[in-house]
Each structure stands twice: as C-alpha cells, then as structure tokens.
Amino acid sequence: MNNWLNQHRQAIKLVLSRMRSNKLPTFMICLVIAVAMCVPGLFYLGVDHLSKFTNHIQNETEISLFLKLDADKDAVSDIDAVLAKNNAIKQFHLVTKAQAWKELKSKTEINNATDSKISELDKNPLPDAFFIQAKSAEPEALESLKNELEKIPGVEHALLNTDWAKRLSALLSLGKKIILFITVLLALALLVVIGNTIRMQILTQKDEVVVSKLIGATNSFIRMPFLYAGIIYGLLGGLLATIMLVLVVKLFNLSVSDLSNLYSSDFSLPLINGQLFLGIISFAIFIGWLGSYLAVSRSIASIKID
CATH class of the missing domain: 3.30.70.3040 (Alpha-Beta Plaits)
Structure with a gap:
C-alpha cells in the first residue's frame, strides 16, 4: 500500500515539476479549458435564473x-x-x-x-x-x-x-438543449486540445518512455504521470473557470443594477453557485483525464523498443 501511494506521490511531484518549468504553456492550456467551461456556465446561470423567475411568476398565476x-x-x-x-x-x-x-x-x-x-x-x-x-x-x-x-x-x-407560460417554458427548454449542445462541442474540442498536448509531451519524453520500458516498467506505470497531467490541467482550468464566472457575473450585475432600479427590480445573477462550480470543476477534471488517457494509451502503445 505504501509503495502504491509513493508511486502516485512521485508521479504528481514529477508532473508539478514539469509544469513549473513550463509555466506559460501550462497557463495557456488551463486558460483554454477555463474559457471552454466558462461559456456554457454563463448560459446555464442565465437560463437557470430566468427559469426560477418564471416559476415565481407562474406561482402568481x-x-x-x-x-x-x-x-x-x-x-x-x-x-x-x-x-x-x-x-x-x-x-x-x-x-x-x-x-x-x-x-x-x-x-x-x-x-x-x-x-x-x-x-x-x-x-x-x-x-x-x-x-x-x-x-x-x-x-x-x-x-x-x-x-x-x-x-x-x-x-x-x-x-x-397560460399561453405565455407555455411559450416561455418551450424557450427555456430550447435554451437548455442549446447549452447541452454547446457543452458537448466544447468538450470534444477540449479532448482534442488536451490529447494533442499530452501527445506532444510524450513525444518530447520518448527517450524516457523507451528507457522505462527497457527496465521493465508497465504501461500503466508509464501512463500515470501523463494521466495526472491531464487531471491537473482540468483541475486548474476548472478553478480558473469559476474565477472567470464570478468576475463576469459581478460585472454583469453592476451593469444591470441601474436598469433594475429603474424598473424597481432586484434582478441579478447569483455571484456564487456552489453546485455549478463543483460541476464545472468535476467535468473539467474528467475531460482532462479522458483526453490524456486516450492520447497516452495510443501513443505509448505505438512506441516500440528496438
């Protein structure tokens, strides 16, 4: 058990060391993940808030x-x-x-x-x-x-x-489908980006992979650091996406505050949404892991020992 934990600890330290030595590329890949996660998150906040507002109006019907x-x-x-x-x-x-x-x-x-x-x-x-x-x-x-x-x-x-309620309900349903469609497209794009990033890392460290195979390392052992790289990319990208969401929502609320006051309304988007933030971070980690897993499994299998 201690040996297993030590292997994972060493893999994480290796990945963090490589990221520190390549700060700009690491930041750029995390920024791409953050933007991809932030866009559907903003749509979700808007549709969810409008849905709750609609339910409040319907309750007064x-x-x-x-x-x-x-x-x-x-x-x-x-x-x-x-x-x-x-x-x-x-x-x-x-x-x-x-x-x-x-x-x-x-x-x-x-x-x-x-x-x-x-x-x-x-x-x-x-x-x-x-x-x-x-x-x-x-x-x-x-x-x-x-x-x-x-x-x-x-x-x-x-x-x-109830005609207006039916029409608005249909529009909200369409909005949720659009969010799902956008999320799927961005997730596929992230898989490609993360996969290519991990694949380039494997190519630059091909000699290390070959040496590891020569001394008897298994594919799962060789794969471990690259999988952690994808997970950490996803984690950092997800955290950055939540920060971006908070900033964008804060700016939006400040922009509409004057308009809301004119109509005696308190319309504003929630600044903190724990469930959404947790979902974004979890999904980003999953995409990071999946993209790295697909890339590293294919790349390592293609490396042959002469």
Missing part, C-alpha cells in the same frame, strides 16, 4: 372563476365547499358582485365618459367570482384544473391565460 349572474348565496356557498375540497387548489378567495361593482366605479371615476356610461346602467352587470391559486404552476396542470372547475354547476366561465 390565478384562475378566475366567474359565476352565473343569477347565482344566489346558496350556489356560492356550494361552489365554495367544492373548491375547499379540491386538493389541487392551494388557496382561493371570493370577490362578490357588490365588491367588484364598487371597485369598478372607484377606478373609473377619473374617466368622466366611462363613469357616465357606468352610472347609466340600471343594475350591476358583474358576477360573483372566485380567484384561485393552484398548487402546481405547470401550464398543463393549470389548464386541466381550469377545465375541471368550469364544469362545476353554477359556473359560467373560467379564465386562465
């Missing part, structure tokens, strides 16, 4: 349930009891026709022409109405609940506008 004009107090009470038993409803409240009529008149007092027309009406034309908040904010669930409530006896019409 109400179903307006208008009763028939001739509905009496008993009919209103019956509908109230039906709504109270519906497990899909989070909360609801009743606005009576008298309350709605009073509110309408108060809102139209500033418009003399409209107010005059309303005052000419012989009776209140507005119905009693329930305003319902559903537990689910999904457009399909809201539509299903709306259709169910519309069938209640005494209900004239149920109103729900």
